[in-house]
Amino acid sequence: MRNCKINGIVYGVLFVLGLVLLAAALRFNLDSIYSGMGGALIGVSAVRIAMCVYAAKNPDYMKRQQIENTDERNIYLAHRARSIAYSFGILICSAACIAALVLNMRAYGILLGYVVCLFLLLYMVTYFVLKRKN
Amino acid sequence: MKNKITQMRKAAGLTQQDLADQLHVSRQTIISLENGRYNPSILLAYRIAKLFGEYIENVFVFEDLEGEKE
Numbered sequence: 001m002r003n004c005k006i007n008g009i010v011y012g013v014l015f016v017l018g019l020v021l022l023a024a025a026l027r028f029n030l031d032s033i034y035s036g037m038g039g040a041l042i043g044v045s046a047v048r049i050a051m052c053v054y055a056a057k058n059p060d061y062m063k064r065q066q067i068e069n070t071d072e073r074n075i076y077l078a079h080r081a082r083s084i085a086y087s088f089g090i091l092i093c094s095a096a097c098i099a100a101l102v103l104n105m106r107a108y109g110i111l112l113g114y115v116v117c118l119f120l121l122l123y124m125v126t127y128f129v130l131k132r133k134n
Numbered sequence: 135m136k137n138k139i140t141q142m143r144k145a146a147g148l149t150q151q152d153l154a155d156q157l158h159v160s161r162q163t164i165i166s167l168e169n170g171r172y173n174p175s176i177l178l179a180y181r182i183a184k185l186f187g188e189y190i191e192n193v194f195v196f197e198d199l200e201g202e203k204e
Binding site for chain 1: 154158159160162163166172174175177178
């Protein structure tokens with residue numbers, strides 16, 4: 001319940017931010033990225049707020065959602081999915097880096113190379129932090 | 135890891151949903167546990183054993199690797 005209230009406040013703020021962005025984009029003829037971001041914020045926030053309201057009115061649904069969110073198998077699956085996605089992400093980035101260099105797109109190749117290095121660095125730092133804590 | 139959750143659950147007259155509710159996990163987790171597709175954490179294994187009034191080793195059957203068998 002408390003989480004739902006906090007989420008409601010956060011998404012309420014995001015909803016208002018989306019409205020402001022959208023209004024500003026329409027009023028001052030700003031780039032379409034602002035109206036797009038505003039629309040997306042409004043959409044996502046509205047759905048989340050509606051879910052919070054529905055959950056608040058249906059204790060059974062809320063209980064089920066809490067179980068789904070804290071279920072250890074779901075958490076395990078989410079961690080595994082993230083881990084696999086990370087591995088594939090690095091592979092794809094590395095392949096794209098090589099492809100960019102072969103195709104003479106040096107700037108993109110170097111950028112992708114840095115991204116791969118950053119991913120690996122983040123992995124190493126996270127690994128050592130977790131190793132010290134556990 | 136094999137386990138006797140299905141037999142113990144049926145002996146206790148519980149449905150998968152009942153067991154899931156008592157353990158605060160999803161029914162899908164119970165299904166995966168019963169089919170041996172998911173190995174629970176030690177905490178969940180302890181909670182399951184405690185719910186049935188058994189020791190963990192009576193609920194879960196630890197299988198050594200073939201090469202490690204004496």
